[in-house]
Amino acid sequence: MKKFFFTCFIAFALYFIVASPQAQAADYPVIQSGQTIEGTLADEDRVLYQVNVTKPGYVKFQGTSYSHDLYLSLLDENHNTIVGLHNSFGNATATAPVTRTNWEYVEPGIYYIEAYSSGWHNEYFKYRFTMTVVDSKTTEIEPNDGSELAMAIKPTQKPITAQLSWSDSTDYYKVKLDQAGLLNVKMTAYMDRMYVQVFDSDLYEVESWSNYYGGSELSGKVSQDGYYLEKGTYYIKVSQWDSYTGKYKIETKFSKTPNNEKEPNNGLEQAQKIKPNVQSVTGLISWNDSSDFYKVDVSKTGVLNVHLTIYQNKDIKIYDRDGDTLLDRWIYKSSNTSSDKWSTSLNVKKATYYVQIYGNTGLYKLNVKVPEMLPKSPKAKATKTKVTGTTYANSKVTVKIGSKKYTGKSNSKGAFSIKIPTQKVKTKVYVSVTTGAGTSKSTKVQVK
Structure with a gap:
């Protein structure tokens, strides 16, 4: 009986060894x-x-x-x-x-x-x-399967070769922007389909796209998109679409935008103050900063002129000091020009007004003018070698003759005297003054 049990044990052990793949x-x-x-x-x-x-x-x-x-x-x-x-x-x-x-x-x-x-x-x-x-000759750094393991890349990054495989369906990349601007993400897919997402630091989705159709092992399909973003950390997630696998390349290019607005200016209480006739501001509507407000103090009853240069579709609203809407306009950007200029005018009283810009992401330029707030033109006369007159005290005076300009400054009593090259009698001379309220219209005089 012992021999029988021993024989059965040996047979079972041999079966287990033969049947086990690991063994x-x-x-x-x-x-x-x-x-x-x-x-x-x-x-x-x-x-x-x-x-x-x-x-x-x-x-x-x-x-x-x-x-x-x-x-x-x-x-x-x-x-x-x-x-x-x-x-x-x-x-x-x-x-x-x-x-x-x-x-x-x-x-x-x-x-x-x-x-x-x-x-x-x-x-x-x-x-x-x-x-x-x-x-596949990949250059990505694994593991990078989640945001905490994301591979760090530069805002302007040369192509990185990576792959989505049977056992690795997701890759993350982290890019840190030290300033606001346009981040362009370029993907080359050597597979039929794939999925790309961009997230902010809190993993809120900025954009997602999956327009890769027809890419193959030997022929990559290129697609790219750009995002206007504020300073911060962002993630790019590349993942499988269904069960498609293959190789891809990722590269980025960052362009700093020349906006000079002062953030935050995202509401009436935070509105950035701009002086009529003096200041011009370049602003940026980005994915995470969708609206800008500006405060305009009008010191004299007159006409408020608002001038806007747009590079994408924008919306503009103008409010009075109580927050009531005076103007609400959607501005369409023409498709065949690099930029469009738009203007509007409102009759206003002495008070505070607000301008709001929002709409599609991208740059815009804004300036406001109230002609009634401009300084008065100076009193002037011209001889063959100098221009003299009176205007506001301690102010910049500009003399224009043809395409040439000559500048000087008035004294504490407003008097000025500016030397000019010798001119012929009856030469036309244009004289203007610049103060904190802007530049006046020119006074036209003739050389005597």
Whole structure:
């Protein structure tokens, strides 16, 4: 009886050793890239070959069968099927073999090629396959599968080669902007489809796009988009669309915008003050700063002129000091010009007014004028060698003769005297003054 139990134990142990894939792993023949394997399968035979992948890339196998009963698969380290040639040899016979090809992108590791016969037709048949491992030559730094592991890239980054594989479906990249501007993201996809998303530091989605159709292993499809963003940290997420895998390239280009607005100016209480007739401001509407407000103090009853240069569609609103809307206008940017100029005028009283700019992201230029607030033109007369007169005290005086300009300054009593090159009698001379309220209209005099 003891002998019987001992014999059963040995048999069970031998069965476990033979049946366990992990136990047999060391016995599987290791095949090299480019190697061709030939063999014969009997009913329900399973034969495994080990493939060692040392760099990110793809495993490609081309199988030839002399029977429609061949199943050829790529397996992972735990013998789970990754991709296979199943039911692909339907017309194969002993005299008319059929050849089929398949592949999959994988990460470094141990893989297996499995040849299997289902044994439906109780026959022996020949098979042959060639296995090739192709290096994707990636330059991304793994792991970068989440925002906390994101690979840091520069705002202007040369192309990085990466891949989405069977076991690595997501890549993250982190870019830090030290100032506001336009971040352009360019993707080249060597696969049929992929998914790209841009997030802010709180992982709120800025934009998502997936317009990659028709990219292939040998022919990449390029797509790009730009985002006006404020200073901060952003993430670019690249992930699989459905189960598509393949190689891609990512590059970025950052352009600083020349905006000189003072942030924050996102509401009436935070509105940036600008002086009529004096200041001009270049502003930026970005993804995370969608509205700008400006405060205009009008010291004299007159006409408020608002001038706007736009590069994208914009909206403008003008409010009185109580927040009531005086103007609400959507401004359409013409498609055949680099910029459009727009102006409007409102009759106003002495008071405070607000201008709000919002709409599509991008730059704009704003200035406001109230002619009634401009300084009065100076009193002046001209001789052959100088221009004299009176105006506001301690102010800049400009003399224009033809295309030439000559400047001076009035004294504490408002008197000025500016030397000029010798002029002919009756030469026209234009004299203006500039104060904190702007530049006056010119006084025209003739040389005597």
